[in-house]
Amino acid sequence: MLSSLRAKFIRGEEVKxxxxxxxxxVCARAIRRAHIPIAYSQGFNPHPQMVFGLPMSVGxxxxxxxxxxxxxxxxxxxxxxxxxNKELPAGLQIVEAKAKKSKGNIMALITTAxxxxxxxxxxxxxxxxxxxxxxxxLSKPALIVKKEGKKGVRDVDIKPMIYxxxxxxxxxxxxxxxxxxCKCSNPVILEYMSKLSAIDTKKLSYEIDNMFCLSxxxxxxxxANLKPDLLVAAINETSDIEIKLxxxxxxxxxxxKEGRIIDPLDPAVL
Amino acid sequence: MPLKISDEILSSxxxxxxxxxxxWNSVHKNPNEMKIRFAFCFPDVYEVGMSHxxxxxxxxxxxxxxxxxxxxxxxxxxxxxxxxREHDIPLxxxxxxxxxxxxxxxxxxxxxxMSYTNIINMLDLAGIPLRSSERTKEHPFVCAxxxxxxxxxxxxxxxxxxxxxxxxxxxxxxxDIYSEWKAEDSSREEFLxxxxxxxxxxxPQFYEVKYNPDGTVNGVVPKKDHYPDKIKKRxxxxxxxxxxxxxxxxxxxxxxxxxxxxxxxxxxxRGCRFCQAGFIYRPVRERSHEKLxxxxxxLEESTGYEEISLTSLSTSDxxxxxxxxxxxxxxxxxxxxxxxxxxxxxxSFSLDLMEKAxxxxxxxxxxxxxxxxxxxxxxxxxxxxxEDLLNSVSIAFNGGWNGVKLYFMIGLPTETYEDxxxxxxxxxxxxxxxMGVPKEKxxxxxxxxxSTSSFVPKPFTPFQWEAQDTMNTLRDKQRFLKDKxxxxxxTYNWHESEVSFMESVFARGDRKTCDVLIKAWEKGCKFDGWxxxxxxxxxxxxxxxxxxxxxxxxxxxxxxxEVLPWDHIDVGVSKKFLIKESEKAHRGELTSNCRVDCSxxxxxxxxxxxxxE
Numbered sequence: 001m002l003s004s005l006r007a008k009f010i011r012g013e014e015v016k017x018x019x020x021x022x023x024x025x026v027c028a029r030a031i032r033r034a035h036i037p038i039a040y041s042q043g044f045n046p047h048p049q050m051v052f053g054l055p056m057s058v059g060x061x062x063x064x065x066x067x068x069x070x071x072x073x074x075x076x077x078x079x080x081x082x083x084x085n086k087e088l089p090a091g092l093q094i095v096e097a098k099a100k101k102s103k104g105n106i107m108a109l110i111t112t113a114x115x116x117x118x119x120x121x122x123x124x125x126x127x128x129x130x131x132x133x134x135x136x137x138l139s140k141p142a143l144i145v146k147k148e149g150k151k152g153v154r155d156v157d158i159k160p161m162i163y164x165x166x167x168x169x170x171x172x173x174x175x176x177x178x179x180x181x182c183k184c185s186n187p188v189i190l191e192y193m194s195k196l197s198a199i200d201t202k203k204l205s206y207e208i209d210n211m212f213c214l215s216x217x218x219x220x221x222x223x224a225n226l227k228p229d230l231l232v233a234a235i236n237e238t239s240d241i242e243i244k245l246x247x248x249x250x251x252x253x254x255x256x257k258e259g260r261i262i263d264p265l266d267p268a269v270l
Numbered sequence: 271m272p273l274k275i276s277d278e279i280l281s282s283x284x285x286x287x288x289x290x291x292x293x294w295n296s297v298h299k300n301p302n303e304m305k306i307r308f309a310f311c312f313p314d315v316y317e318v319g320m321s322h323x324x325x326x327x328x329x330x331x332x333x334x335x336x337x338x339x340x341x342x343x344x345x346x347x348x349x350x351x352x353x354x355r356e357h358d359i360p361l362x363x364x365x366x367x368x369x370x371x372x373x374x375x376x377x378x379x380x381x382x383x384m385s386y387t388n389i390i391n392m393l394d395l396a397g398i399p400l401r402s403s404e405r406t407k408e409h410p411f412v413c414a415x416x417x418x419x420x421x422x423x424x425x426x427x428x429x430x431x432x433x434x435x436x437x438x439x440x441x442x443x444x445x446d447i448y449s450e451w452k453a454e455d456s457s458r459e460e461f462l463x464x465x466x467x468x469x470x471x472x473x474p475q476f477y478e479v480k481y482n483p484d485g486t487v488n489g490v491v492p493k494k495d496h497y498p499d500k501i502k503k504r505x506x507x508x509x510x511x512x513x514x515x516x517x518x519x520x521x522x523x524x525x526x527x528x529x530x531x532x533x534x535x536x537x538x539x540r541g542c543r544f545c546q547a548g549f550i551y552r553p554v555r556e557r558s559h560e561k562l563x564x565x566x567x568x569l570e571e572s573t574g575y576e577e578i579s580l581t582s583l584s585t586s587d588x589x590x591x592x593x594x595x596x597x598x599x600x601x602x603x604x605x606x607x608x609x610x611x612x613x614x615x616x617x618s619f620s621l622d623l624m625e626k627a628x629x630x631x632x633x634x635x636x637x638x639x640x641x642x643x644x645x646x647x648x649x650x651x652x653x654x655x656x657e658d659l660l661n662s663v664s665i666a667f668n669g670g671w672n673g674v675k676l677y678f679m680i681g682l683p684t685e686t687y688e689d690x691x692x693x694x695x696x697x698x699x700x701x702x703x704x705m706g707v708p709k710e711k712x713x714x715x716x717x718x719x720x721s722t723s724s725f726v727p728k729p730f731t732p733f734q735w736e737a738q739d740t741m742n743t744l745r746d747k748q749r750f751l752k753d754k755x756x757x758x759x760x761t762y763n764w765h766e767s768e769v770s771f772m773e774s775v776f777a778r779g780d781r782k783t784c785d786v787l788i789k790a791w792e793k794g795c796k797f798d799g800w801x802x803x804x805x806x807x808x809x810x811x812x813x814x815x816x817x818x819x820x821x822x823x824x825x826x827x828x829x830x831x832e833v834l835p836w837d838h839i840d841v842g843v844s845k846k847f848l849i850k851e852s853e854k855a856h857r858g859e860l861t862s863n864c865r866v867d868c869s870x871x872x873x874x875x876x877x878x879x880x881x882x883e
Contacts, residue, residue, distance in 0.1 A: 014290070014292050015292075015522070017280060017281075017286040017287045017290055018287050018522045018523065019287075019523070022287070022522055022523045022524070025524075026294075026520075026522060028574075028576075029294070029520055029573065029574030029575065029576070030294075030574060031574070032574035032575075032576065032605075033571070033572070033573070033574040040606065046606065058281070058286070059277065059280075059281045059286075087574070089292060089293065089294050089522075090292055091292070199274070199276060203276060203357050204276060204278060205278060246277075246278075247277065
């Protein structure tokens with residue numbers, strides 16, 4: 001009887017340019033170094049039995065990726081995390097692992113993803129003003145964009161795929177407005193900003209002072225998938241906000257069950 | 271990771287993982303605590319450079335030193351280069367992302383002639399003056415080694431010093447001296463003065479080249495009495511005792527050879543007369559199979575690689591192949607590590623071995639008869655007969671293989687059209703051998719691929735005096751062969767003759783070709799080994815503008831008494847022996863393998879390996 005685990009991991013700055021396939025190879029070799037009893041597939045060219053949730057685009061970081069592993073002999077989740085983390089390159093880190101009993105695989109279960117993305121506006125705008133414009137954008141009856149799929153470019157209404165969209169300021173606003181401000185508190189985003197400020201910003205094609213964070217919850221997975229870059233394109237096309245995408249960071253992946261979205265490590269979906 | 275190169279740039283180029291570093295087993299040190307910073311440069315892209323065993327060895331060897339930080343540098347691909355130039359980003363090292371123009375050493379490995387313009391380009395990108403004479407104390411020392419360094423002259427104006435032969439010992443000796451020199455406030459020349467007496471060090475600016483009126487070399491003369499007349503290459507006598515890393519870098523992305531490389535031995539006993547590697551790496555020295563098993567185990571543990579490859583010039587000649595492969599299969603089977611066995615001579619032993627070791631599809635086997643007739647194979651001392659080849663393919667076809675690749679050279683000395691027709695005949699006989707195997711035993715769908723490269727005469731081979739066929743002759747021969755191959759089972763591939771011509775110029779070039787190299791680079795030549803970037807017309811313009819005739823180097827037959835541009839380099843194999851071999855070649859006489867009989871090539875002078883066994 002095979003035993004299985006589902007693990008949550010971080011994909012940091014150091015490894016964000018590694019493609020999805022290469023990342024699987026990096027993991028497979030780390031597992032070998034850690035002497036973890038991974039199961040192998042049958043057949044001509046046996047490969048380690050692991051499944052990664054939702055492939056990521058190159059350049060995207062994440063604090064909540066999921067993968068599943070099958071083993072030829074049982075291994076304790078904590079033992080797995082400790083041993084594998086010792087063998088993973090900087091930027092890749094397992095946060096938590098739990099035994100998995102169900103048959104469904106993570107790739108098929110994911111329905112929703114949350115992101116914090118960094119954008120730079122062509123003109124300086126107060127965060128409340130941005131949010132007002134985003135509300136207008138979202139109140140349109142439909143948001144038709146051109147989406148490139150396997151069968152060529154087609155029109156898609158992305159409105160039903162947007163569950164939440166909010167702008168957050170990266171530093172205290174200087175406008176002195178009295179309304180409550182939305183401020184970004186994601187440490188990954190804030191650290192990235194501080195590193196960005198340290199480099200020669202003259203070499204960037206965007207204005208670093210006009211940057212803010214967009215926090216969002218979108219459809220993801222096999223049934224409907226909306227990537228942040230397409231949403232940004234739609235915002236540029238149908239609202240009077242004009243922004244350039246600087247960085248995408250995934251903050252969560254969720255399993256849909258009976259109309260709710262749940263953490264993939266929740267016992268209800270393991 | 272410091273954000274030294276912006277994400278805006280990295281996300282706009284192809285394969286950004288080429289430029290990020292941080293791979294497993296890469297070495298990171300605090301630069302401020304280091305006395306010596308060494309940029310190990312491979313003049314090609316990451317995927318090619320990372321596949322090179324020599325770099326893996328020397329990188330870890332240098333980093334074993336507490337006072338030295340060795341980092342890797344590769345040629346940025348053209349898209350990245352244009353971004354770097356646009357944003358004034360100097361060439362940087364992969365580990366620290368620091369610009370290399372502040373390093374102590376910038377060392378290039380010279381693996382093939384067509385990478386030379388990339389060296390020039392990398393120096394320029396780094397902001398280091400291209401010519402040795404233009405560098406001052408604030409610049410790094412530019413050094414080079416590797417197989418092409420045996421004729422260092424085309425890079426003589428660029429490189430401050432060459433290290434000839436195997437690098438493990440010489441590089442350590444040089445670092446020791448540098449460390450002392452750096453503590454003082456002496457001149458650049460003083461450092462070079464201190465290393466000139468180290469065996470294997472060649473400092474081109476310490477030598478003057480004199481020419482004859484006809485353009486040939488009259489002599490290479492040391493400018494001072496204490497500079498050596500002849501520079502002797504270095505070898506490691508005992509491979510079991512020398513350094514070999516027990517961990518190697520595991521790249522994030524697919525490279526050309528993405529596996530553990532076990533170096534069984536250095537050198538080759540065969541003495542094929544066209545093969546430079548067969549002469550410059552003499553004498554043959556083996557690692558013991560016990561040592562290799564130990565290394566394989568350590569490397570598998572430290573890398574997690576799922577494949578081990580046995581690398582050497584001719585794997586089948588390793589005297590302990592049976593116990594080694596037995597041990598490896600036993601050790602690695604349960605770990606699910608595959609064994610890959612390139613350059614095996616195909617016989618029943620090796621096919622049996624491949625069945626046991628590799629879970630691969632029985633598709634392609636490679637053979638290199640090199641020439642189409644027995645006469646010409648004897649000329650080049652390739653000790654393979656038609657019977658050997660047909661026996662091997664029959665064994666393979668009977669074992670279920672259905673694809674065969676056959677490698678040949680065209681333009682070999684004494685070649686006639688009969689020899690070229692022989693290539694087609696041999697391929698046809700391979701097809702017949704397949705047809706002779708009962709249908710139920712052979713694999714379905716025969717595929718025979720014939721590939722021809724064009725012969726490039728190389729220094730330190732018995733053919734170093736030969737003229738290369740002109741490009742037109744080579745093209746005629748390719749066309750002739752194409753017409754002779756009629757079977758639908760046979761595919762024919764050939765190399766572009768322009769590239770072979772250029773290789774031939776720089777393989778046997780003298781110092782005058784250095785100007786051409788820089789001129790060609792100025793006119794936009796780089797990545798010449800990559801078909802899509804090779805600009806033949808531009809190269810010809812560069813020759814023209816520098817008043818250098820490429821045919822003089824490629825298509826001219828030399829006499830034995832001509833001073834060759836590399837005559838001051840001593841690889842151990844004597845000129846007398848090479849002349850003898852050249853004469854035997856023209857008589858079609860064979861020379862025996864070192865294991866059978868010593869033919870007195872001169873490599874015994876090193877007192878190591880097979881010569882003293």
